[in-house]
Every structure is written in C-alpha cells, then in structure tokens.
Amino acid sequence: MLDPKKLLDDLLGSQIPGTGSTVRDKAGQAVQMAKDNPLAAGALAAVLLGTGTGRQVTGAAVKLGGLAAIGGLAYKAYQNYKAGKEPAQAPPASEPELLPPPADTAFHPSQAPQGEAEFTLTLVRAMISAAKADGHVDDEERKKIADKLKLAGIGAEAEKFLMAELESPLDLDTLVAGAKTDAQKLELYTASRLTIDPDTRAERGYLDLLAGRLGLPDALVDHVEATVSAAKVPAGSAPSSPW
Known part of the structure; x- marks a missing residue:
C-alpha cells in the first residue's frame, strides 16, 4: 500500500527506515552505474532525487521530513510576509534553522481538512507537475527515470504512482483544487518551488501561473522564493542526515 x-x-x-542511506544516495549510486546513459538535466528523478546538477534541499529540511519541511518553510515565509519584512536577497552564510509548523496553525498536517494523506499526495503531484514544467520529459526520459527509480529502491507502489503521474497531462485545475485552505495553497506553491530552480522561461512561467491560480500575492511569493532559496544549496554540498 502506498504511504504518501x-x-x-x-x-x-x-533517510530510508532501516538503512544507512537516503533515496538520493541510492539514486547517486545508480548514476555511477550508468554513466554512459545519464539523466538529462531537468528530468524528474534528477530534480526530485538530486541526481543531477542544480540545487538540493539542505540537511535541516531533510531531518524534519518532507511534510514538516514544506509546512515549516511555508509558515516561515508567511510569518515574514505578515510581519512586513523585506525578503532576504541572498541565502545566509550558515544553514538557517528550520522548525516544523506549530500544531495550532493551519500549516500543521493535522489541520488538513481533507486528511493528511490526501494532501500529502497533492504535494507530491505538485512536485511532479513542477518537474515536468520545462517539457523535457519525453518517452525516452520517462524510461530512464523508471530505471533509476527501480535502482533507487523507492518501492513498487511508489514507482507505479510516480510513473502514472509523470505520464498524465498537466491538470492545473485539479492540482489547485487539491489545496483547500490558504495555508495549503502556500504549501502547494512552496513544494513546487522546492522541486525546481526556475532557470528557464517555461519553469518561471509555470511558477508564475501557479501562483496566480492559487491567488498568492506577489510579496508573499517573494518571501517563499527567499525562504526556499535559503533552504537549498548546490547539489553535492548539502550535509548528510545524521540519522
């Protein structure tokens, strides 16, 4: 059974429970095993599993776990926005502290009106949609991604779900409808921005379109941008999880 x-x-x-490595580590090993057939930059596994160039999430977010990290980043961006702060123009010199969202706020997973599992799948779908935004994931790329996911040991149900989502056409209406509260709308955008660094017009355009469809103010989006940028480092330089 799929565990969202x-x-x-x-x-x-x-970290993968019961092992000494992460999915990203295993995917990295897969790349070493298939250097003659690497994933193209921008392909889903390269983006989501950190097997390509670019930037990846730092240790603080990894240690919290995906749901708490996304909620924590969205909450931090919202708090800074409400306080009237200016978005930071550059990431801090040291890794910023990242805390899970408080339990008494709408950003906490327990507050999800549709249930934690359903909203978690919405966040995963948001990440996949963002990863497909540059249009580079064709049939050949999907096959490479499927091969890497198998080597990464992510599990049969998860592989099946990811590949089905990858092959599905973009449905922004359904994705946006999956966010039931203002906090969830911000989390959905935060998850999307975590997935990609908008280096192309297509990626930037997708994030701008998503923010517009979610009804997020420009100033709030700027705070998400600053908060996520501070939580990401050049691929390969993020500290590994100690547990």
Missing part, C-alpha cells in the same frame, strides 16, 4: 508521507520524505531525500 514516506513517498514525500523519499523525494526530498529523507
């Missing part, structure tokens, strides 16, 4: 919370943890690089 574990899947989200795996995609953000959290």
Whole structure:
C-alpha cells in the first residue's frame, strides 16, 4: 500500500527506515552505474532525487521530513510576509534553522481538512507537475527515470504512482483544487518551488501561473522564493542526515 508521507520524505531525500542511506544516495549510486546513459538535466528523478546538477534541499529540511519541511518553510515565509519584512536577497552564510509548523496553525498536517494523506499526495503531484514544467520529459526520459527509480529502491507502489503521474497531462485545475485552505495553497506553491530552480522561461512561467491560480500575492511569493532559496544549496554540498 502506498504511504504518501514516506513517498514525500523519499523525494526530498529523507533517510530510508532501516538503512544507512537516503533515496538520493541510492539514486547517486545508480548514476555511477550508468554513466554512459545519464539523466538529462531537468528530468524528474534528477530534480526530485538530486541526481543531477542544480540545487538540493539542505540537511535541516531533510531531518524534519518532507511534510514538516514544506509546512515549516511555508509558515516561515508567511510569518515574514505578515510581519512586513523585506525578503532576504541572498541565502545566509550558515544553514538557517528550520522548525516544523506549530500544531495550532493551519500549516500543521493535522489541520488538513481533507486528511493528511490526501494532501500529502497533492504535494507530491505538485512536485511532479513542477518537474515536468520545462517539457523535457519525453518517452525516452520517462524510461530512464523508471530505471533509476527501480535502482533507487523507492518501492513498487511508489514507482507505479510516480510513473502514472509523470505520464498524465498537466491538470492545473485539479492540482489547485487539491489545496483547500490558504495555508495549503502556500504549501502547494512552496513544494513546487522546492522541486525546481526556475532557470528557464517555461519553469518561471509555470511558477508564475501557479501562483496566480492559487491567488498568492506577489510579496508573499517573494518571501517563499527567499525562504526556499535559503533552504537549498548546490547539489553535492548539502550535509548528510545524521540519522
């Protein structure tokens, strides 16, 4: 049976229970095993599993777990926005502290009106939609991704779910409808921005369209941008999880 919370943890690089490595580590090993057939930059596994170039989530978010990390980042961005702070223009010199969202706020998973599991799957779908935004995931890329997911040990049910989502056409109406509260709308956008660094017009355009459809103010989006940027480092330099 598919475990949405574990899947989200795996995609953000959290530790696999009972092992000494992360999904990202195993996917990295897969790349070493297939250097002659690497994933193209921007392909889903490269983006979500950290096997390609670019930036990845730091240890603080990894240690919290996917759901708490996304909620914590969204809550932090919201708090800074409400306080009238200016978004930070550059990431801090040291890794910023990241806390889970308080239990008495709408950002906490227990407050999800549709249930934690259903909203977690919505966040995973948001990440996949963002990863497909540049349009580079064709049939050949999907096959490479499927092969890497098998090597990453993410599990048969998770593989099946991810590949089905990957092959589905973008349905922004359904995705946006999956966020039932203002807090969830911000979390959905935060998860999308965590997945990609908008280096192309298509990616930037997708995030702008998503923010507009979610009804997020520009100033709040700027705070998400600053908060997520501070939580990501160049791939390969993030500290590994100690547990």
